[in-house]
Amino acid sequence: AQSVTQLDSHVSVSEGTPVLLRCNYSSSYSPSLFWYVQHPNKGLQLLLKYTSAATLVKGINGFEAEFKKSETSFHLTKPSAHMSDAAEYFCVVSEQTGANNLFFGTGTRLTVIP
Amino acid sequence: NAGVTQTPKFQVLKTGQSMTLQCAQDMNHEYMSWYRQDPGMGLRLIHYSVGAGITDQGEVPNGYNVSRSTTEDFPLRLLSAAPSQTSVYFCASSYSGSGIPYNEQFFGPGTRLTVL
Numbered sequence: 587a588q589s590v591t592q593l594d595s596h597v598s599v600s601e602g603t604p605v606l607l608r609c610n611y612s613s614s615y616s617p618s619l620f621w622y623v624q625h626p627n628k629g630l631q632l633l634l635k636y637t638s639a640a641t642l643v644k645g646i647n648g649f650e651a652e653f654k655k656s657e658t659s660f661h662l663t664k665p666s667a668h669m670s671d672a673a674e675y676f677c678v679v680s681e682q683t684g685a686n687n688l689f690f691g692t693g694t695r696l697t698v699i700p
Numbered sequence: 701n702a703g704v705t706q707t708p709k710f711q712v713l714k715t716g717q718s719m720t721l722q723c724a725q726d727m728n729h730e731y732m733s734w735y736r737q738d739p740g741m742g743l744r745l746i747h748y749s750v751g752a753g754i755t756d757q758g759e760v761p762n763g764y765n766v767s768r769s770t771t772e773d774f775p776l777r778l779l780s781a782a783p784s785q786t787s788v789y790f791c792a793s794s795y796s797g798s799g800i801p802y803n804e805q806f807f808g809p810g811t812r813l814t815v816l
Contacts, residue, residue, distance in 0.1 A: 595740070629790065630743075630807040676742055686731045686750075686796045687758065688805060690742035 588613045588679045592691035600699045605649075605664040607694045609677030612658065618680035619660045620688075621651060625673045633675075636660065647671070672698045702726050704808035706791050712814045713781040721776040721811050723791030731796035732774040733805075736760065736787040743790060749774055750796050781815045788812050 593608040611617055621633040634645025641653040647670075651662045660677060677691040707722045725732065733748035745758030749768040763785060765777040774793075778785060794805040 629809045632804055635804070686794050686805065687733065687745055687748055688735075688743075688792075690735075690744070692740055692742045 588615075588617065588681055588689045590619075590677045590679050590689060590691040592675075592677050592694050594694050595692065596695045596697070598697040598699060599667045601669055602666050605662070605667045605671065605696065607662040607675050607677075607696065609660045609662065609691060610658050611660060611677070611679050613679055619651075619653065620678040620680070621645065621649070621660075621662050622676045622678055622690075623673050624676065624693075630676070633662070667696075667698045669698050669700065672696055704791055704793055704806050706789075706808035706811050708811060709809070710812050712816065713778075714816050715782060717781050719778055719781065721778075721789055721791075721813070723774045723776065723808060724772050725774075725791075725793040725806070726772065727793065727806070728771060729793035729795055729806075730771070731805075732768065732791065732793045733758070734764070734766065734774070734776045735790045735792065736785075737790060737810075738787050746776065746789075778813075783815045786813060786815045 589612045591610045619636045622630045623633050624630050633649050634643045636643045636653045644650045649664045651660050653660055674693045674695050676693050679689050681687040704725045730751045734746040735743040737743045744760050746764050747766040749755045752768050752771050755766050789811045791808040792805040
């Protein structure tokens with residue numbers, strides 16, 4: 587069975603400082619992993635995805651994530667936070683058994699302090 | 701390309717009422733799904749479909765029905781609304797198929813439902 591655990595429900599950083607949002611996964615198969623972002627009262631946007639190619643994945647808006655199989659982790663990072671990064675972030679694992687079902691973590695709310 | 705559209709954007713129901721949330725996509729995607737989003741719980745899969753005429757249950761299907769008569773449309777029906785169904789509902793679509801690289805899911809803007 588697939589599942590993800592987001593280790594922090596809320597992260598607060600100062601503008602210009604690094605961002606680290608932590609995610610651990612559990613999967614019976616080689617997983618596909620994603621990070622989605624949701625700005626207040628908006629839909630979901632794909633930030634980046636890992637599908638068994640390069641373990642370091644670059645996404646939009648300067649975000650990147652590293653797949654570490656030995657640690658079953660897929661942490662999201664950004665070198666320098668911007669005010670516009672304030673949002674809810676979801677770590678997601680995909681079911682690789684035919685259907686394209688997604689399993690979401692509970693989310694991490696990122697606050698950026700000016 | 702409108703992408704994935706959902707109607708209505710907001711809805712208030714009384715307990716016991718029924719309604720249908722509409723979802724449509726114009727990308728010729730085989731896979732469509734419905735999720736609900738509740739505070740502190742992320743998104744949870746309600747029902748999904750891998751093609752016209754094929755539907756299946758997700759993690760939280762109770763109280764909801766779906767059908768898929770066309771590729772474009774995937775309506776979600778609440779048969780007898782309950783306060784526990786107060787949530788934000790998202791529809792998503794993508795190409796699908798086992799053994800191929802993941803296909804990005806595209807999400808609609810959501811429907812905010814309140815059941816009194």
